[in-house]
Amino acid sequence: MTAYIVRRLFATLPVMAVVALFVFFLLRFAPGDPAAIIAGEDATVESIAAVRAKLGLDRPMVEQFFVWTTQLAQGDMGVSIFSNLPVTRLISQRLEPTAALTLSTLFVAVALAVPIGVVAAWKARKWVDRLVMGFAVLGFAMPVFVLAYILIYFFAVQWQLLPVQGYQPIKDGFWPFFESLILPSVALGITYMALIARITRASMLEVLAQDYIRTANSKGLATDRVLLLHALKNAAVPIVTVIGIGIALLISGVVITETVFNIPGLGRLTVDAVLKRDYPVVQGLILVFAGAKVLVNLIIDISYAFLDPRIRY
Amino acid sequence: MINRVFAGALALALPFAAVQAPAHAQEKVLKAVMHADVRVIDPVWTTQTIANIHGALVYDTLFGNDADQKPKPQMVDKYEVSPDKLTYTFTLRDGLKFHDGSPVTTKDVIASLKRWGAKDGVGQRLMGFVTKMEPVDDKTFTMVLKAPYGMVLESLGKSSSSIPAIMREKDALTDPQQQVKEAVGSGPYIFAKDQWVPGSKAVYLKNKDYKPRTEAPSSFAGAKIPGVDRIELVWISDPQTAMSALINGEIDFYEAPPNDFLPLLEKARGVKLLKTGKIDSTQGFIRLNHLQPPFDNVKARQAMYYLINQEDFLRAIVGNPKYYKVCPALLTCGGPYENAGGREWMKEYNPKKALQLLKEAGYKGEPITVLSASDHATITPATQVLIQAMREAGINVDAQSMDWGSVVTRRAKKDPPAQGGWNIFVTTSGGVGSANPVLHTWIGAACDKGLFGWPCDAKIEELRNAFGMAQTEEERKKIATELQTRAMEQVVYIPFGQWDTPLAYRADKIDGIVPNTGLAVLWGITKK
Numbered sequence: 001m002t003a004y005i006v007r008r009l010f011a012t013l014p015v016m017a018v019v020a021l022f023v024f025f026l027l028r029f030a031p032g033d034p035a036a037i038i039a040g041e042d043a044t045v046e047s048i049a050a051v052r053a054k055l056g057l058d059r060p061m062v063e064q065f066f067v068w069t070t071q072l073a074q075g076d077m078g079v080s081i082f083s084n085l086p087v088t089r090l091i092s093q094r095l096e097p098t099a100a101l102t103l104s105t106l107f108v109a110v111a112l113a114v115p116i117g118v119v120a121a122w123k124a125r126k127w128v129d130r131l132v133m134g135f136a137v138l139g140f141a142m143p144v145f146v147l148a149y150i151l152i153y154f155f156a157v158q159w160q161l162l163p164v165q166g167y168q169p170i171k172d173g174f175w176p177f178f179e180s181l182i183l184p185s186v187a188l189g190i191t192y193m194a195l196i197a198r199i200t201r202a203s204m205l206e207v208l209a210q211d212y213i214r215t216a217n218s219k220g221l222a223t224d225r226v227l228l229l230h231a232l233k234n235a236a237v238p239i240v241t242v243i244g245i246g247i248a249l250l251i252s253g254v255v256i257t258e259t260v261f262n263i264p265g266l267g268r269l270t271v272d273a274v275l276k277r278d279y280p281v282v283q284g285l286i287l288v289f290a291g292a293k294v295l296v297n298l299i300i301d302i303s304y305a306f307l308d309p310r311i312r313y
Numbered sequence: 314m315i316n317r318v319f320a321g322a323l324a325l326a327l328p329f330a331a332v333q334a335p336a337h338a339q340e341k342v343l344k345a346v347m348h349a350d351v352r353v354i355d356p357v358w359t360t361q362t363i364a365n366i367h368g369a370l371v372y373d374t375l376f377g378n379d380a381d382q383k384p385k386p387q388m389v390d391k392y393e394v395s396p397d398k399l400t401y402t403f404t405l406r407d408g409l410k411f412h413d414g415s416p417v418t419t420k421d422v423i424a425s426l427k428r429w430g431a432k433d434g435v436g437q438r439l440m441g442f443v444t445k446m447e448p449v450d451d452k453t454f455t456m457v458l459k460a461p462y463g464m465v466l467e468s469l470g471k472s473s474s475s476i477p478a479i480m481r482e483k484d485a486l487t488d489p490q491q492q493v494k495e496a497v498g499s500g501p502y503i504f505a506k507d508q509w510v511p512g513s514k515a516v517y518l519k520n521k522d523y524k525p526r527t528e529a530p531s532s533f534a535g536a537k538i539p540g541v542d543r544i545e546l547v548w549i550s551d552p553q554t555a556m557s558a559l560i561n562g563e564i565d566f567y568e569a570p571p572n573d574f575l576p577l578l579e580k581a582r583g584v585k586l587l588k589t590g591k592i593d594s595t596q597g598f599i600r601l602n603h604l605q606p607p608f609d610n611v612k613a614r615q616a617m618y619y620l621i622n623q624e625d626f627l628r629a630i631v632g633n634p635k636y637y638k639v640c641p642a643l644l645t646c647g648g649p650y651e652n653a654g655g656r657e658w659m660k661e662y663n664p665k666k667a668l669q670l671l672k673e674a675g676y677k678g679e680p681i682t683v684l685s686a687s688d689h690a691t692i693t694p695a696t697q698v699l700i701q702a703m704r705e706a707g708i709n710v711d712a713q714s715m716d717w718g719s720v721v722t723r724r725a726k727k728d729p730p731a732q733g734g735w736n737i738f739v740t741t742s743g744g745v746g747s748a749n750p751v752l753h754t755w756i757g758a759a760c761d762k763g764l765f766g767w768p769c770d771a772k773i774e775e776l777r778n779a780f781g782m783a784q785t786e787e788e789r790k791k792i793a794t795e796l797q798t799r800a801m802e803q804v805v806y807i808p809f810g811q812w813d814t815p816l817a818y819r820a821d822k823i824d825g826i827v828p829n830t831g832l833a834v835l836w837g838i839t840k841k
Contacts, residue, residue, distance in 0.1 A: 040359045054488065054491050264514070
């Protein structure tokens with residue numbers, strides 16, 4: 001297993017190199033010029049050219065790539081063209097909100113989705129199943145921003161129970177922190193819940209049709225033991241895969257949710273940086289996302305071995 | 314089992330619950346949502362308005378233009394002008410200190426003015442007249458001109474981008490094409506760089522050492538009293554969320570609510586709308602590329618006037634006539650130099666005539682490239698109205714849809730449209746800047762040295778210079794009329810109307826908004 005993990009970690013290096021190459025040149029080939037955006041509305045062409053020269057953006061692309069990769073090899077992601085702040089600082093400022101939203105969303109999604117998925121499979125083709133699946137389809141089909149505005153309207157504006165927007169860091173107190181995550185987690189969690197519930201149901205239905213489940217039922221085992229200990233564990237591999245994909249998606253940013261609830265996460269940082277053509281920030285973020293996805297995939301693969309003893313590396 | 318799980322969760326949560334509330338919990342905090350987020354901390358490096366709002370909090374200026382656009386001393390205690398109007402002697406007020414505790418000296422001032430004068434359009438014009446600036450001592454310096462220039466004090470007190478911010482000498486010696494690394498000024502608020510999260514929040518702390526002037530505040534002039542302990546410029550990119558946050562009382566001040574939301578905000582309890590100055594408005598206009606056919610021909614440019622029905626544009630952008638006015642002029646309607654010069658060009662909406670005149674000017678149906686911004690609250694609908702009018706006339710429109718970031722990049726290209734250039738783009742300008750022929754850079758026609766579109770007309774530049782050198786108000790008004798007449802005839806741009814953007818605020822929570830024209834100022838605001 002250790003050899004497998006080491007091998008997988010080494011395999012990330014070429015992946016990251018390809019990502020770095022692609023993101024660098026794609027950004028440069030895309031239309032847009034950060035110097036023009038910085039210079040502002042009333043700038044002349046000469047002024048824009050002077051800013052571009054000072055930022056080194058007029059140098060050949062290959063030279064710029066060499067400078068960036070040399071910095072990167074030394075652990076330096078560069079500085080934002082606009083704010084002059086290190087990219088690492090900009091990313092680290094956004095990690096806590098992103099991590100908090102990811103965990104709270106997963107908590108909402110998994111805590112609700114797995115039980116209702118199991119119940120739906122257990123009561124397959126009964127009204128409970130139809131209700132759960134109808135809910136899942138609705139949750140999956142409803143755009144997050146629609147649900148977000150509905151939640152804001154009722155829970156924040158009308159009833160004034162929760163804040164409309166913003167993220168409170170945990171250092172400012174647990175309750176404000178918790179309060180600021182409730183609505184975004186619910187809005188986002190419902191989509192993921194729908195997805196996980198459907199996968200849980202499908203996977204459970206397959207397992208519940210197996211002979212050993214029939215045997216367990218014949219032995220007179222309690223239904224909850226059959227469902228949770230015998231069936232769910234064996235149905236877990238696809239469920240964990242979907243949860244893992246969800247984690248990777250959440251880490252790399254849920255732009256709409258972050259925008260509607262004004263959460264300063266990595267998703268908004270990415271979109272803002274792309275719109276402003278802040279090249280070093282976009283490049284740094286894409287590398288971080290790529291690294292996170294590779295790591296999450298590795299963790300999922302390792303978890304298979306624990307969930308299913310037949311899987312060996 | 315369930316109890317054990319619950320107890321475990323509670324045990325995990327308790328340490329977090331014990332975390333202390335933030336140190337600033339007891340402070341008076343103003344939470345304001347502005348039209349953009351603070352990403353650049355150098356108001357001279359960029360002409361972005363938000364960087365100048367930041368700059369106005371952190372830095373002070375020698376003069377400040379009041380609500381009537383008259384320059385009043387700000388950092389300056391007294392000044393003298395020699396009888397030949399060639400030498401200005403300025404003496405700084407006592408007790409001016411930078412946020413690091415160092416005194417403001419004339420060395421700082423001269424270095425700052427030189428940097429601003431090398432970068433800002435109005436500053437460049439002023440520095441064109443300045444032969445030297447020299448310190449007399451730490452508090453007094455002279456500015457010597459080669460010819461009398463009537464806009465010296467107005468230029469030093471301007472509130473439109475870029476303001477002549479006074480920095481420490483060591484910061485002001487930074488190349489004007491590079492951003493300063495630290496925002497240390499002598500203004501009423503101190504920038505808390507360690508709390509800055511670009512794209513989310515910029516924090517300013519009260520400068521307890523700041524000594525405001527004694528005169529009543531008026532726009533950029535008078536007393537700058539830091540009324541709260543802390544200002545947080547919170548960036549909420551979604552206007553719907555920003556509006557809900559204001560209604561819910563989570564923010565106190567919303568600088569530029571979209572016009573669509575004004576009816577809702579008018580009805581919201583505790584919320585008030587405020588128009589901050591009589592010429593504090595936005596002018597929308599269409600810029601044609603004077604370098605490329607067909608608009609290198611003045612007849613073709615003039616033909617475009619027949620496609621403009623300002624009401625169509627203003628209804629699409631604003632909707633409610635309460636907040637807009639038809640203004641077929643280049644100098645702000647309601648401003649001191651509003652005049653009737655050249656307005657006859659915009660009397661008739663007639664697409665057929667537009668096409669006929671275009672053909673007479675040599676247009677043979679070639680595609681006209683319009684840079685169509687897809688993500689701008691006002692420019693996007695205005696561009697759509699223009700494109701529709703052009704198509705109605707039978708013009709071959711090549712509408713290139715792109716985000717605003719791409720428009721500002723592409724409009725800087727002088728190449729033919731087929732090679733990445735353009736023919737038309739739509740933009741806006743602040744009503745305060747547009748009220749004054751010298752401060753209004755878009756009315757200029759300085760050829761290659763001018764703004765995108767590059768109008769080229771010696772007579773226009775001559776009139777702008779003459780305006781700057783005029784010694785009486787009467788003379789200025791006469792020149793302004795001549796200038797507008799000539800600029801409309803040459804079609805430096807085509808205006809499509811003027812509208813107000815009132816700010817919204819929680820009247821039950823804050824007080825003391827300084828009536829302003831040009832740049833939202835947050836000093837003077839107090840919490841109830």
